[in-house]
Amino acid sequence: MDCTCTKNNIEHYNNFELKNFNTAKVSTLADDVYFIHSEADFLSIIRNIKNPIIIGAGSNTLLSSSGIKNPVIITKKMSEISIRKDMVEVQAGASVQKLSLEAKENHLSGFEFLIGLPATLGGAVAMNAGAHGQTISDNIISARIYDMEKGEILTFGKDELEFSYRNSIIKKNPKRYIVLGASFKLEKKEKDLIEQKMQENTEFRKKVQPSLALPNLGSTFKNPKTKDGEPISAGLLIDKCNLKGYSIGGAKVWENHANFVINFNNATSKDYTDVIFTMYSKVKEKFDIELEPEIVRIGDFTPYEDEKWKIMKKN
Ligand SMILES: Cc1cc2nc3c(=O)[nH]c(=O)nc-3n(C[C@H](O)[C@H](O)[C@H](O)COP(=O)(O)OP(=O)(O)OC[C@H]3O[C@@H](n4cnc5c(N)ncnc54)[C@H](O)[C@@H]3O)c2cc1C
Known part of the structure; x- marks a missing residue:
């Protein structure tokens, strides 16, 4: 991995190892990686590169073990948060965990659900992240795109x-679109009430989600609807197919909640794809429900992997 700082001092690396830039800890090499610290950095590189791929915290993204040829922009270092009264302005690479703590310190409610989420603001906006009855879209005013x-x-x-x-x-x-930042209007509330809600959320997460000590990508599939239009838990359906603990290579369905796939032993994107495709196929066979992956993919996947993802993404 060689760092070639450009003339504007932008960090640029060739053959960059991305294992520590995705929460599943899948190892892969990217041909070109740029770390941006500001919008000025972003603008100075974007006009000179083609088809960039954006990575925030890589907490919802399966990277291809076969490598990434497109230039990758990592936003994590463009991370300012500014709070004035009830208005919050956040840059795309800011940690949402830090954002929720700063909002609490300013007696602002609306970001309690972000505690414990290993994401950046840009990724959360792109994915419309949500939990505990709140989503990032609830209090957003606008985004700079x-x-x-x-x-x-x-x-x-x-x-x-x-x-x-x-x-x-x-x-x-x-x-087409890259999030550079977003503005929010939050609600003033007593700090104790905000703190209490965040503690409840943290307790809940500990019970139902693996910590990052077990590398994972969060929920694998979205919760589907039954034929009657009722929402149903994807994890429950996968569990009823007896897949908890099911593994291929280094990837395994988590024993405590079946909608999570953990990397327990140097899992590759193929291991992940095989396990995820098995979850999808078994649920389809048993319940005639086609699960839709929540996680997204980045990189150059093999035809074998592509074929499986195309089947799962068709709905
Ligand atoms: C332990 C764990 C728990 C989780 N819990 C939840 C949960 O409760 N609720 C929930 O909704 N999700 C959850 N997730 C999933 C994940 O954290 C969210 O989807 C999050 O919003 C992804 O943010 P990120 O910065 O990691 O995005 P990444 O994974 O880096 O990127 C996700 C997608 O967004 C794109 N993207 C990222 N940044 C930008 C940008 N600036 N502009 C344009 N596109 C961009 C990427 O190209 C990619 O397509 C969890 C994940 C883990 C590992």
Whole structure:
């Protein structure tokens, strides 16, 4: 891995190992990686590269073990948070964990659900992250978006971001839109009440989610609906197929909650794909329900892997 700082002192690496930049700890090499610290950094590189891929905290992203040829921009170091009264402005790479703690210190409610989420703000907006009855879309006013088609920065209001369950216009158009930051208006509340809610959320997470000591990508599938339109837990369906503990290579369905796949022994993207495809196929066979993956993929996957993901992503 060689660092070649460009003339503007932007960190640029060739053959960069991304194992520590995705929470599943899948090892892979990217041809070109840029770390941005500011919008100025971003603008100075974006016009000179083609088809960039954005990684925030890599907490919902399966990276291909076969490598990544497209230039990768990692946003983590562009991470300012500014709070004035009840208005919060956040850069894309800010940790949402830090954001929830700073909001609490300022007696602001609305980000309690972000405690314990290993994500960046940009990733949370793209995925419309949510938990405990709150989502990132609840209090958003607008987002600063770079439009790769137009080559300019635009401001998208909440409606233009087209949020729905774990989805947004950003996620639907990954080759076009990049989140640079977002503004929120939160509600003033007593700090004790905010603290209490965050503690409850933390306790709940400890019970139902693996810690990152067991590398994972969060929920594998979205919760589907039954034929009657009732939401049903993906984890429950997978559990009823007796898949807890099921493993291929270094990837395994977590024993405590079947919608998580953990990397227990140097799992590759193929191991992940095989386990995830088995979960999908067994649920389809037993319940005639086609689960939709929540996690996204980045990189150059083998035809074998692509074929399985195309089947799962068709719905
Ligand atoms: C232990 C654990 C618990 C989790 N719990 C939850 C939960 O409770 N609720 C929930 O919703 N999710 C949860 N997740 C999943 C994940 O944290 C969220 O989806 C999160 O929003 C992803 O943020 P990220 O920064 O890691 O995004 P990444 O994984 O880095 O990226 C996800 C996608 O967004 C794109 N992206 C990232 N940044 C930008 C940007 N600036 N502009 C445009 N596109 C961008 C990427 O290209 C990729 O397509 C959990 C994950 C783990 C590992």
